[in-house]
Amino acid sequence: RAWAGGFVEGAGGLLTSCDVVGTRLPALHLAAGAAPRLRRCRVLDCPAAFGGDGSAAPVLEQCDVDGVPLAFVGALQPPAVPAAPVLPGAPVLPGTPVLPGTPGVPAVPLPPAAAPAELPTAEPEEEHLDDLLAELATLVGLDRVKHDVQSMVKLMQAVRLREEAGLPAPPLSRHLVFAGNPGTGKTTVARLYGRLLKALGLLRRGHLVEVDRSALVGEYVGHTGPRTAAAFNRALGGVLFIDEAYSLVPESGGHDFGLEAVATLVKLMEDHRDDVVVIAAGYPADMARFVGSNPGLSSRFTRTLLFEDYSAADLVAIVEHQAREHRYELTGPARLRLLHHFETLPRGAGFGNGRSARQTFQEMTERQAQRMAEAVTPTPDQLSTLEPADLPAPVLG
Structure with a gap:
């Protein structure tokens, strides 16, 4: 994982498969004329994707910010440095910004704070259901999973036909548990599942937001709920993929901030049940413990897809x-x-x-x-x- 970083004037180079997470300033600083190539990079929980100079010309390949495809917006300026308070009677160096209202010191106007770069809001391209099913079929192995996904697609098609005919839709939970060992294609199928639901008209965007315990659970009382809600809100219109979801529920029981994250998720899943899909993933035995830890989870996660090891x-x-x-x-x-x-x-x-x-x-x-x-x-x-x-x-x- 990468944290805050930047490219100096005229710099190039390649940055690949990196996450920029939780910075206080824009995720990447681009000086004048910088033209780096960013490939499969993600910006998560940052105030803006880019800061720096509008003459930069980065090349972006398969990059995203909070699950949305990333684009560069020019005319950027570095963020303003906040002014420090000055004590009455203390000498003030020329050009030092002063907080308004400091007694005995003439006010020096602060430079306007630069607005964060606008994040892209373009809708994903329309994809045809048959093309997505063909893409699913090309995945190596995963025969049981592919069969289960195809069955769910047929079920959801039938639900849509009933709704269009004015008939009530049967109860249907789109939330899933993906149970399997590491490296068995869970994230790949989750991303494709969101695109399938978008093609079916059941999700607005179909994008995937991937999180784990560290993205949901705070470090102190009162921090976990807002942190979980922020991650959930980024997934609205698409799929929230919770990797190693069982880590939110301690094996030994007792109080843990992860339980607050679970309670928050349960409420949000109910409030936005038609606008988001949640996929909880992890080891098979541990996922049974996760779902059984909360009645709200067990009523919402009614279907488990088993990802078998590859031959x-x-x-x-x-x-x-x-x-x-x-x-x-x-x-x-x-x-x-x-x-x-x-x-x-x-x-x-x-x-x-x-x-x-x-x-x-x-x-x-x-x-x-x-x-x-x-x-x-x-x-x-x-x-x-x-x-x-x-x-x-x-x-x-």
Whole structure:
């Protein structure tokens, strides 16, 4: 995670896959002429996305601010520095801003505070339901989850037809529990679920706001409710995805600020039941404890989708997908060796499913780069081919 940062005059460079969270000033300062490239970066709980100079020209790729696609707005100014109080009779240096009404000191006008950069409010592009279902079908593995989502889509289509015919809609809870181990595609499916509901006309925007305990629970009494409400409000019109939701409910019972977050969520889910979908995600056993901790949760989360671990063949398919995206190709022997690697890989607490597959692909490209650095004028085919030698060393024991 990244915190506040900036780019000096004329600076470039690439900032990728970073979160800028909870800053007091604008998330990123852009000096005159700065033209960095920001890829898959998120701004969360900040007063503004950008500060600095309007002549900057950042390039934004798949970035968002509080779940909304991020765009750069020019004509920015750095935030004004608040004036410090001056004691009566104390010397005042020229140019020092003085709070109005300080006795015995002539008032010096303060510079106007710069307004935060306007955040983009453009609605997401319209997407066709059939295209989204086709995208769902292309996901590696997850056969049970894909079947469940397709069934819910058909149910919601029937509900809409009843409403259009003037018939009462049957009781239907769109909130879901995603139970599964890390790296099994829960966030990916949650994002697609929101887009599906948008295509069905059941959500206004269909965007995803991802939070965890740290984004909902405050550090002192009276802090948790407003913090949870702020996160919830960002998700209105879309999906609030609560990762490791079970962490809001202590295993040992007793008082915990997480319980206040749960109570706040239950009330907000009722107040905005037609304008938001909440997805609570985490380990299967822990999610049962979470839902059972509050009657309001158990009445709202009536459907659980089970995300099973990926098979060895699924993990190979994920690596091959990554390879195609980055213009690599595995040889036949490398593919067989990779399958054996995943079949023998220990699946303990540190196993990350899809994350493990992506980490393996990254290690393969690094090892291949080392080979190519030692080669004499490698050909384009050699530079894009992954061999058995590029696989990680076998895990012993």
